[in-house]
Structure formats: structure tokens, C-alpha cells
Amino acid sequence: MNKKVSAFIAIALAAGTMVGCSSKSSSSASGDVEEGKVINIYSWNDEFRQRVEAVYPEVESTSKDGTVTTLKDGTEIHWIVNPNQDGVYQQKLDEALLKQDSAAADDKVDIFLSETDYVNKYSSKDAGAAMALKDLGIDPDKDLADQYEFTKVTASDEDGVQRGSTWQTCPGVLVYRRDIAKAVFGTDDPAAIAEKTKDWDTLKSTAKELQDKGYLTFASYADTFRLYGNNIKEPWVKAGETTINVGPEIMDWVKDSKEWLDAGYFNKTVKGQWTDDWNKAMGSKSNVFAFLFPAWGVDFVLKPNWDGDEGAWAVTTPPQEYNWGGSYIHGAEGTDNPEHVKDIIMALTGTKENLLKISKDYLDFTNTQSGMQEAAKDDSFTSDFLGGQNPFEQFAPVAENIEIAPLSAYDQGCVELIQNSFNDYLQGKVSFDKAKANFETAIKERYPEITEIKWPN
Structure with a gap:
């Protein structure tokens, strides 16, 4: 951890409520490390799971209770879900991250989500929680060039290093x-x-x-x-x-x-x-x-x-x-599944065709500028729920003018x-x-x- 750790992190750590810092960065996505058999994903509802099931091509099946998704290579995604209200989700996530260094491989946090309301806490370089995307083998300037700029800034640390990525933009x-x-x-x-x-x-x-x-x-x-x-x-x-x-x-x-x-x-x-x-x-x-x-x-x-x-x-x-909102996907420091983490982040946030499918299936305003400009002019994106209206015509102008607080x-x-x-x-x-x-x-x-x-x- 950086010695110039903020007062917030230092005091919260002492109280056992803030994330722990991994003693070393997890392996980069270089392909020379054997991946684990369990991918632990922390979130607060099943929204992200639904999107993964919809567009991640490696999904084989999901258990009836929604807690385990099996991939085609046999790897299991374990979904750990806690409610967002009253800080419960953050508390449970922080407790898990505090144990990250000593946890068994299949118990480590691999991916976690954050909301705009607290993404800053986890994307800080001093938090030691979220990996830099470049350490996963993702080049934000190249691989995520079509994202709305404010979403990239939101998930970046104090030095401008992007440590998370989102499939959503949330113009209201x-x-x-x-x-x-x-x-x-x-x-x-x-x-x-x-x-x-x-x-x-x-x-x-x-x-x-x-x-x-x-x-x-x-x-x-x-x-x-x-x-x-x-x-x-x-x-x-x-x-x-x-x-x-x-x-x-x-x-x-x-x-x-x-x-x-x-x-x-x-x-x-x-x-x-x-x-x-x-x-x-x-x-x-x-x-x-x-x-x-x-x-x-x-x-x-x-x-x-x-x-x-x-x-x-x-x-x-x-x-x-x-x-309003935005769910950011982070690769956790200490993950034993960096290749899978990279693959999931890219499938969910860096593949335009997947994002357009999410927009069509779920009405999400997704995170490619060119894709949303196309959707706003495409009659196939009309919504039966909205009486045949194409809502992207309304969302797009708002998104282009958002300056994140x-x-x-x-x-x-x-x-x-x-x-x-x-x-x-x-x-x-x-x-x-x-x-x-x-x-x-x-x-x-x-x-x-x-x-x-x-x-x-």
C-alpha cells in the first residue's frame, strides 16, 4: 500500500471496514499461469449475471437458484450477492478483500462490481482492490476507445489509470x-x-x-x-x-x-x-x-x-x-483467474455487438458511442413496453452532455x-x-x- 494512504482508508482499515491491499499485484493476463476452477463474482443483484448469460459465449448453464454459472471449460462462476442498501454489500465485499492474500485459490474474489456512488473508493490506487486494466492485458485507449469518456474517467484512479469498466451509461x-x-x-x-x-x-x-x-x-x-x-x-x-x-x-x-x-x-x-x-x-x-x-x-x-x-x-x-448509476466491473487484485477476468470484461464492455444485444434485449443504454448513435436511428430498437417508441432517441442526447459529478x-x-x-x-x-x-x-x-x-x- 502507498505510504500516503488517505485518512479514510487508514481509519476504515483499522475498523475492519475497508478493503485490504494485496501484498503483490496479481498475475497479468500473459497466459503463463494456470487458471483456477472457481470465479467468485461479488454483486448486489442478478443484473450482471443476466448480462453475462446473454452475451458471454463461454456460458454453458446456470443453476436453478442462480448461484452458480458453469462455463464450457468447466470453470464455475459463483455469484455472491448482498444488498446494496445501508452499505451491506460494501461491508461483505470489504471483509472478503481483507482476506484476499490468505484465502484459498477458489475462495479469492476474482471480479467485483461497484456503483458510481462508491466506485471512487475501490478504484483508488491506494485501496489495492481493483487491478489496472492494463495489467489484465486490456488497453483502454485501444480496446475501449468507443466508450463514453465520462465512464472511463469515473473508473480511473488519481493518476488517470483505468481500473474498471462498465457496459452501462445511465443518462436519465x-x-x-x-x-x-x-x-x-x-x-x-x-x-x-x-x-x-x-x-x-x-x-x-x-x-x-x-x-x-x-x-x-x-x-x-x-x-x-x-x-x-x-x-x-x-x-x-x-x-x-x-x-x-x-x-x-x-x-x-x-x-x-x-x-x-x-x-x-x-x-x-x-x-x-x-x-x-x-x-x-x-x-x-x-x-x-x-x-x-x-x-x-x-x-x-x-x-x-x-x-x-x-x-x-x-x-x-x-x-x-x-x-443515475452505472455498474463498474473490476478485476480484483490477487485473482487467480486473470484470463477469465479479462475475457469477461471485454465481452461485457468492449465488444460492440454484445453491447447492442444487451441494449436490444434489456433496454440498457450501453457504453459505445457509435453503437448508441446507431440505436437512436434504428427502428429495431423500439420498445413494446414503451408503446413502440425508440427510447434511445431520448437517451442519446442526454448521454452526450453528461458531466459526471x-x-x-x-x-x-x-x-x-x-x-x-x-x-x-x-x-x-x-x-x-x-x-x-x-x-x-x-x-x-x-x-x-x-x-x-x-x-x-
């Missing part, structure tokens, strides 16, 4: 109910609805129109958070510091959420995302007009919760450009806990100042090394 749009649009506005045409949703002031007027006809604009104030949070100008925690900086954009979200909630534009009983009430708000009996989702949200969240006919939804311009290793905790703390304020249970105090307490409990919280004026 507004997804709306066609029947509600027709009832209120007389049309469900995406171009016409875009004029109603193009910015926050316009959308506020539209929300009043919806309310007058008995409809809610969004299910929850939590639905709008990512648009504000993805546009912060400074990181939550600057490199090498232990101060949380709450951006003015975050407090704008609190202020606007209170205004919209009091006005009746949200469902007051839906207190956040990933809850049963939130899921039900996507159903056919709901009076919620719209959700704010990237492509994965349409396929992985909205579609399973919709209980009506296909073609009931469409996508259009959001009130503010944003990016400055990242820190603390993003997941800050994003979760700021919403949790101000949820009580928005629900009228605590005062504004008490919500601030509750956030300060909660964030220091999650990250004991934090010494100060700075609020905007």
Missing part, C-alpha cells in the same frame, strides 16, 4: 403514463410532453395541471433527488480531507421538495424509493404521472412493477440532465443519510435544524473518521 429521462398524459394534456406524444417537462419552472406549472385533474406528478420527493445530487459542483468529501461538504444543490432539493410536497404534487405517504408503497405507485391503479429513471430503471424497476398492458409508458425530456468514497452514505434525515423534516416529524443535527450524527456513525460537516450559507 422522464418516464410517463400515456393514459394520464392524454387525459390531462390531450396528447401522449413525447415531443409535446417534453414541452411540459423541459425545466423545473415549466414542470411546476405542469404539476398544477395534473393536480387539477386528480393526478400526482411524482410518487415521492425522493424521485427528484438524483437530478439535484448529480449536479453538485464539489465532492461530498475532498481527497485527503475528513469534512463533509453539503452542497447548495442538496439544500435546494430540500427546499423544493417541501414546496412541492405542501402543494400536493407528491404522494405524502410514499416516504422514499425501494419501498412497497413506491413500487405500488408504478402500478395501473396509481395516479402517479411520471418517474425519473435511466434505462436500467425502466427495465429493472418500472417494468416488473407495472401490472397493465404493454405500451402504457413513454419517455421524454427530464427537467434537468442527470446520470465530482466523486468521493463517501457518496453512498451521504446520499442515503441526507435523504433519511430530511425525510423526517419533510414528513413534519422534526424541525429543519433537527434534521441537520440528525444527519451529522448519522454520518459520523457511518464514517467515524469524519470530523466536520459544512453546510451552505
Whole structure:
């Protein structure tokens, strides 16, 4: 480990919550090392497994319970899945990485995934967690040249060395109910609805129109958070510091959420995302007009919760450009399967034909610029779920304009806990100042090394 290890990593290691550093880099993908018989992949759901099964040509079969995928050469992929919420996934991954040097070959972490909210933690050169892609035999400048640049930057360390790769880009749009649009506005045409949703002031007027006809604009104030949070100008925690900086954009979200909630534009009983009430708000009996989702949200969240006919939804311009999410694939330092790791990363993120198949099968907005430009003009990429609309026409312009928010290793905790703390304020249970105090307490409990919280004026 670099002697100039950050305070975050040093303290977290002492607490047993951060990744361990391998004493030596794992073997490069030179072909002179015998591969192991088990590939351990850590993730938080089965999304990545589905994509591997869809496009990785070496897949033979997967067990009925989804825990083991067998490859054609007899190697087994073992899927170790833990929930992302409340930092559980990171905790379990960190515990495994701490044992990486001493673990038996078939118990070592080979591949792990991270989200944009905490990719910075694992891609840091001081973390000793994610291999440089070049050490796997992948040349990012050549092999991944067609990727969106912001995704390459996101998965790179402090020296600009890329240590992860993603099949996704996650430009966000507004997804709306066609029947509600027709009832209120007389049309469900995406171009016409875009004029109603193009910015926050316009959308506020539209929300009043919806309310007058008995409809809610969004299910929850939590639905709008990512648009504000993805546009912060400074990181939550600057490199090498232990101060949380709450951006003015975050407090704008609190202020606007209170205004919209009091006005009746949200469902007051839906207190956040990933809850049963939130899921039900996507159903056919709901009076919620719209959700704010990237492509994965349409396929992985909205579609399973919709209980009506296909073609009931469409996508259009959001009130503010944003990016939400992105699952980054990392080869773990100490892996005994570098050739397989390289092969999987390239199949999932560096092969245009595979990525286009993922886009067609799963509606993912995938990570080749040329591929997504083609998809936006290709009628074969229309979606039955979206009433025959080609959503890539809407996703592509957003993706081309994304400037990723400055990242820190603390993003997941800050994003979760700021919403949790101000949820009580928005629900009228605590005062504004008490919500601030509750956030300060909660964030220091999650990250004991934090010494100060700075609020905007």
C-alpha cells in the first residue's frame, strides 16, 4: 500500500471496514499461469449475471437458484450477492478483500462490481482492490476507445489509470403514463410532453395541471433527488480531507421538495424509493404521472412493477440532465483467474455487438458511442413496453452532455443519510435544524473518521 494512504482508508482499515491491499499485484493476463476452477463474482443483484448469460459465449448453464454459472471449460462462476442498501454489500465485499492474500485459490474474489456512488473508493490506487486494466492485458485507449469518456474517467484512479469498466451509461429521462398524459394534456406524444417537462419552472406549472385533474406528478420527493445530487459542483468529501461538504444543490432539493410536497404534487405517504408503497405507485391503479429513471430503471424497476398492458409508458425530456448509476466491473487484485477476468470484461464492455444485444434485449443504454448513435436511428430498437417508441432517441442526447459529478468514497452514505434525515423534516416529524443535527450524527456513525460537516450559507 502507498505510504500516503488517505485518512479514510487508514481509519476504515483499522475498523475492519475497508478493503485490504494485496501484498503483490496479481498475475497479468500473459497466459503463463494456470487458471483456477472457481470465479467468485461479488454483486448486489442478478443484473450482471443476466448480462453475462446473454452475451458471454463461454456460458454453458446456470443453476436453478442462480448461484452458480458453469462455463464450457468447466470453470464455475459463483455469484455472491448482498444488498446494496445501508452499505451491506460494501461491508461483505470489504471483509472478503481483507482476506484476499490468505484465502484459498477458489475462495479469492476474482471480479467485483461497484456503483458510481462508491466506485471512487475501490478504484483508488491506494485501496489495492481493483487491478489496472492494463495489467489484465486490456488497453483502454485501444480496446475501449468507443466508450463514453465520462465512464472511463469515473473508473480511473488519481493518476488517470483505468481500473474498471462498465457496459452501462445511465443518462436519465422522464418516464410517463400515456393514459394520464392524454387525459390531462390531450396528447401522449413525447415531443409535446417534453414541452411540459423541459425545466423545473415549466414542470411546476405542469404539476398544477395534473393536480387539477386528480393526478400526482411524482410518487415521492425522493424521485427528484438524483437530478439535484448529480449536479453538485464539489465532492461530498475532498481527497485527503475528513469534512463533509453539503452542497447548495442538496439544500435546494430540500427546499423544493417541501414546496412541492405542501402543494400536493407528491404522494405524502410514499416516504422514499425501494419501498412497497413506491413500487405500488408504478402500478395501473396509481395516479402517479411520471418517474425519473435511466434505462436500467425502466427495465429493472418500472417494468416488473407495472401490472397493465404493454405500451402504457413513454419517455421524454427530464427537467434537468442527470446520470443515475452505472455498474463498474473490476478485476480484483490477487485473482487467480486473470484470463477469465479479462475475457469477461471485454465481452461485457468492449465488444460492440454484445453491447447492442444487451441494449436490444434489456433496454440498457450501453457504453459505445457509435453503437448508441446507431440505436437512436434504428427502428429495431423500439420498445413494446414503451408503446413502440425508440427510447434511445431520448437517451442519446442526454448521454452526450453528461458531466459526471465530482466523486468521493463517501457518496453512498451521504446520499442515503441526507435523504433519511430530511425525510423526517419533510414528513413534519422534526424541525429543519433537527434534521441537520440528525444527519451529522448519522454520518459520523457511518464514517467515524469524519470530523466536520459544512453546510451552505
